[in-house]
Amino acid sequence: MLCIADKTFDSRLLLGSGKFSSSQLMQQAVAASGCQLVTLAMKRLNLALKHDDLLTPLRELGVQLLPNTSGAKNAKEAILAAQLARDALDTNWLKLEIHPDPRYLMPDPIETLIAAKELVKQGFIVLPYCSADPVLCKHLEDAGCAAVMPLGAAIGSNQGLQTRAMLEIIIQQAAIPVIIDAGIGAPSHAANALELGASAVLVNTAIACSNDPVTMANAFRLACMAGSAAYQAGIATPYQHAMATSPLTAFLDQL
Amino acid sequence: MQITLNTTELTVAESITVQQLLNAQDISEVGLAIAINNTVLAKRLWPAHQLQQNDALQLFQLVTGG
Numbered sequence: 001m002l003c004i005a006d007k008t009f010d011s012r013l014l015l016g017s018g019k020f021s022s023s024q025l026m027q028q029a030v031a032a033s034g035c036q037l038v039t040l041a042m043k044r045l046n047l048a049l050k051h052d053d054l055l056t057p058l059r060e061l062g063v064q065l066l067p068n069t070s071g072a073k074n075a076k077e078a079i080l081a082a083q084l085a086r087d088a089l090d091t092n093w094l095k096l097e098i099h100p101d102p103r104y105l106m107p108d109p110i111e112t113l114i115a116a117k118e119l120v121k122q123g124f125i126v127l128p129y130c131s132a133d134p135v136l137c138k139h140l141e142d143a144g145c146a147a148v149m150p151l152g153a154a155i156g157s158n159q160g161l162q163t164r165a166m167l168e169i170i171i172q173q174a175a176i177p178v179i180i181d182a183g184i185g186a187p188s189h190a191a192n193a194l195e196l197g198a199s200a201v202l203v204n205t206a207i208a209c210s211n212d213p214v215t216m217a218n219a220f221r222l223a224c225m226a227g228s229a230a231y232q233a234g235i236a237t238p239y240q241h242a243m244a245t246s247p248l249t250a251f252l253d254q255l
Numbered sequence: 256m257q258i259t260l261n262t263t264e265l266t267v268a269e270s271i272t273v274q275q276l277l278n279a280q281d282i283s284e285v286g287l288a289i290a291i292n293n294t295v296l297a298k299r300l301w302p303a304h305q306l307q308q309n310d311a312l313q314l315f316q317l318v319t320g321g
Contacts (some may be wrong), residue, residue, distance in 0.1 A: 016320065016321025017319040017320060017321070018320045019319075019321070020319065020321040023319075024285045026319060039320060039321055040317045040318065040319065040320055041317070041318050041319065041320025041321075042288065042315045042316070042317060042318070043315060043316060043317075043318040044313065044314070045261060045282070045314040045316045046263055046288070046316055047260065047261060047263060047280070047282070047314075053283075053285050054286065054317060054319065055284075055285060055286050055316070055317065056285075064301070066320070067317065069321055070320050070321075080290060080293065080295065081315075082313045084288035084289075084290060084295055085288065085317075086316050087288045087289075087295055087297055087298055088286050088287060088288035088315065089286070089315070107301075154281040155321070156321075180307060204321030207321070211318065251300075
């Protein structure tokens with residue numbers, strides 16, 4: 001069971017709603033993934049375009065919507081985006097993300113911490129996307145964030161847990177949920193994150209950009225179940241030397 | 256009077272509320288949020304809030320994203 005703030009979730013998979021080729025496909029993937037938290041973004045309205053109603057079908061699926069502050073380049077912009085998202089969605093839950101550099105989309109740790117402190121004061125349930133920095137994650141926890149969302153690799157890169165060693169420290173130190181966000185490109189990466197003890201993973205590109213997003217969403221659902229069950233069961237300790245599993249040597253000696 | 260709606264300059268009646276402006280422009284309110292002069296105006300205030308000369312309205316909408 002995943003517990004964030006005052007809510008519990010059966011699924012440890014969060015899904016980003018971007019990059020799907022159609023809204024209908026995104027909804028089918030959400031349903032197949034079994035996820036209960038789906039991220040959305042805020043964008044300046046294009047007055048010349050008619051926009052699809054995203055909210056009604058997602059709400060009919062029974063998922064909780066988690067707006068993000070993508071596009072914000074500093075704390076001030078992120079706080080405005082958060083306030084807009086709260087009004088648009090009538091939720092105080094927020095995925096805080098501030099990435100001023102468009103090439104690597106690395107989260108700005110200083111602006112993220114400044115924004116997190118202010119947004120917590122304003123009553124938001126803050127889930128910050130952040131670099132895999134154990135010290136920063138403790139600062140974000142101390143600031144009152146409900147979870148931390150350190151990156152496995154660059155957004156959309158599909159490189160997996162490049163930051164694994166740092167993620168292990170973050171998980172070991174955290175008293176709040178650790179959700180691995182960004183870089184997860186395959187179900188095995190998600191399973192691996194949960195085997196390490198991460199509370200959840202957020203996946204978008206790997207599902208939305210696969211040849212068959214619905215099947216891939218189901219694959220991630222299964223991987224998250226496997227990773228979580230394995231962590232709870234206790235992963236076997238690796239050894240340098242062999243450890244016999246059958247008493248064959250003694251049997252052969254008698255011939 | 257003159258106002259700005261995102262990047263578009265508009266001439267509107269002297270006495271017009273935010274809600275009346277949305278209706279006149281046929282803008283859907285689903286997933287919509289508004290900032291006036293960089294301050295968020297809560298949805299519940301739209302029907303009563305009177306626009307002022309040179310107000311800069313920024314309209315945002317929920318979209319897909321990760």
